[in-house]
Amino acid sequence: MSLQVTNISKAFGGFKALSGVSLEVPMGGLVGLIGPNGAGKSTLFSVISGFMPPDEGAIGFDGRSLDGLNPAGRARTGLVRTFQVPREFAHLTVRENMMAAAPGQTGESLVGLFLRAGKVREEEERLAEEVREVIRFLRLERVADEPAGKLSGGQKKLVELGRALLVKPRLILLDEPFAGVNPVLIGEIMERIRELNGRGIGFLVIEHDLEALTRLAPQLYVMDQGRILTMGAPDAVLADARVREAYLGGAV
Amino acid sequence: MDAYLAAIAIIALIYMLLSLGLTLQYGLTGLINFGHVGFFAIGAYTSALLSLQGLPLALTIPAAAVTAGLAAWPIGLISLRLRDDYFAIVTLGFSETVRLVITSEKWLTNGVQGIPGIPRLFETISVGIGAQLAVMGLILAVTLAAIYAMRRIVASPFGRVIEAIRDNEEALQALGKDPAGFKIQVLILGSALAGIAGAFYAHYITYIVPDQFIPLVTFYVWMAIIIGGVGRVSGAIVGTGLLMLFLEGSRFLRDIVPGVSEVEMASLRIGVVGLLLVLFTIYRPQGLMGDFTKR
Numbered sequence: 001m002s003l004q005v006t007n008i009s010k011a012f013g014g015f016k017a018l019s020g021v022s023l024e025v026p027m028g029g030l031v032g033l034i035g036p037n038g039a040g041k042s043t044l045f046s047v048i049s050g051f052m053p054p055d056e057g058a059i060g061f062d063g064r065s066l067d068g069l070n071p072a073g074r075a076r077t078g079l080v081r082t083f084q085v086p087r088e089f090a091h092l093t094v095r096e097n098m099m100a101a102a103p104g105q106t107g108e109s110l111v112g113l114f115l116r117a118g119k120v121r122e123e124e125e126r127l128a129e130e131v132r133e134v135i136r137f138l139r140l141e142r143v144a145d146e147p148a149g150k151l152s153g154g155q156k157k158l159v160e161l162g163r164a165l166l167v168k169p170r171l172i173l174l175d176e177p178f179a180g181v182n183p184v185l186i187g188e189i190m191e192r193i194r195e196l197n198g199r200g201i202g203f204l205v206i207e208h209d210l211e212a213l214t215r216l217a218p219q220l221y222v223m224d225q226g227r228i229l230t231m232g233a234p235d236a237v238l239a240d241a242r243v244r245e246a247y248l249g250g251a252v
Numbered sequence: 253m254d255a256y257l258a259a260i261a262i263i264a265l266i267y268m269l270l271s272l273g274l275t276l277q278y279g280l281t282g283l284i285n286f287g288h289v290g291f292f293a294i295g296a297y298t299s300a301l302l303s304l305q306g307l308p309l310a311l312t313i314p315a316a317a318v319t320a321g322l323a324a325w326p327i328g329l330i331s332l333r334l335r336d337d338y339f340a341i342v343t344l345g346f347s348e349t350v351r352l353v354i355t356s357e358k359w360l361t362n363g364v365q366g367i368p369g370i371p372r373l374f375e376t377i378s379v380g381i382g383a384q385l386a387v388m389g390l391i392l393a394v395t396l397a398a399i400y401a402m403r404r405i406v407a408s409p410f411g412r413v414i415e416a417i418r419d420n421e422e423a424l425q426a427l428g429k430d431p432a433g434f435k436i437q438v439l440i441l442g443s444a445l446a447g448i449a450g451a452f453y454a455h456y457i458t459y460i461v462p463d464q465f466i467p468l469v470t471f472y473v474w475m476a477i478i479i480g481g482v483g484r485v486s487g488a489i490v491g492t493g494l495l496m497l498f499l500e501g502s503r504f505l506r507d508i509v510p511g512v513s514e515v516e517m518a519s520l521r522i523g524v525v526g527l528l529l530v531l532f533t534i535y536r537p538q539g540l541m542g543d544f545t546k547r
Binding site (some may be wrong): 032051092099100114164181 | 268408409418420423425426441
């Protein structure tokens with residue numbers, strides 16, 4: 001009952017981006033993944049979410065193998081990712097961004113759209129209500145009807161989180177949720193993540209901002225040069241000499 | 253003069269159907285289809301050939317939509333694996349292939365000689381302006397139905413998803429939705445519209461040859477939607493109207509501007525349209541119908 005990443009390797013030409021990476025996120029867990037630039041964190045996310053095939057290794061989620069599934073198929077198992085550079089649907093409003101994410105809509109088929117208009121309308125009303133709640137939860141009311149492309153970087157991160165929530169995820173892979181976000185909003189986003197985690201949604205968070213992540217995640221993995229260096233509670237991990245060497249360049 | 257105006261209106265409506273198809277494919281879904289004219293040609297030849305076999309137009313015109321739509325299906329399957337720019341090349345290649353096939357398969361299409369004597373719409377009802385107006389009325393009704401359907405689509409969950417594909421396909425996949433099925437549906441639907449447009453064209457002009465189906469037709473449609481505003485149904489309508497007005501209206505310009513021959517004028521027209529496109533792209537990329545992000 002968890003996300004199980006086993007012995008993943010991935011090379012680009014001669015460059016080994018990932019070598020034998022294994023990690024585990026228990027259901028409902030909140031796990032951080034830190035490491036210097038180029039450590040392979042985002043590559044690992046791409047492999048887990050199915051956007052990039054690994055050369056070796058296996059991914060399991062909730063006791064089933066994800067190896068044969070494409071990105072959309074993996075998301076439908078409840079494993080949803082966000083992107084380091086936000087990929088909002090720029091010309092859709094914040095509200096529409098989230099509505100587009102909800103699964104199983106009758107109105108997404110042309111037949112349903114034209115022949116079952118009543119059912120489509122009903123579903124739309126129900127979905128609109130659900131989206132209103134998510135928007136309220138993420139404090140995005142003020143920009144709800146703005147095109148998402150016009151939002152600030154931090155707000156776009158929240159839109160991505162909101163979209164992920166509409167998929168009814170069991171585990172969210174968050175790629176640098178605090179990068180380029182102002183400090184006030186960082187606190188907000190962290191608060192939301194904790195709250196969602198409290199509701200049973202698991203998180204695997206990549207973060208560059210070491211300080212923010214140590215405050216957020218009770219358990220950390222540290223990556224360097226495509227390998228998992230160590231794992232454990234933030235204090236223990238930060239005290240590790242290898243981590244200081246790799247991540248902090250021995251400066252601390 | 254009435255007949256002339258009716259003729260312009262009919263051609264404009266036919267182009268409007270083409271523009272609506274491309275708006276669905278490119279404006280809403282982001283599929284760069286440079287081969288629109290290929291589906292137009294398939295529709296024209298399908299309906300022309302079937303009607304010459306004695307089938308009623310009430311059957312041959314829907315058949316044109318079906319064959320053009322079906323032709324889009326394999327193209328979609330192959331091309332969905334390609335990046336945007338390669339998709340554009342494949343579609344351009346497809347429309348040229350269609351033109352070459354109808355040029356060389358003489359047993360079916362009569363090659364470069366073309367197909368003369370294609371039955372008109374409402375042939376039995378009347379002649380002269382009455383028939384013209386009846387044809388115009390029918391094409392207008394079909395265009396309005398297409399506009400209505402497009403508006404329904406834009407405002408629907410389906411419309412939301414195809415616009416999400418246009419804005420960021422990978423993000424949509426990451427949310428558990430496969431873009432492939434949506435793209436294929438959009439290609440088929442837009443091409444079916446082009447097929448209907450082709451059928452109307454064949455039955456209006458009554459004589460079709462391969463040379464009427466050159467890529468310039470595709471690019472006229474592109475010009476129309478860029479000028480009108482990509483991604484908006486109203487943009488397709490306004491853009492096509494303006495382009496047609498200009499292309500036709502500039503015929504009269506020659507009467508005022510001395511020393512320009514017919515051939516020179518034809519080139520000049522395209523030159524001006526080209527200049528307009530450049531200016532629009534620089535100064536008003538959202539087109540005449542305003543903000544691309546607001547519907």
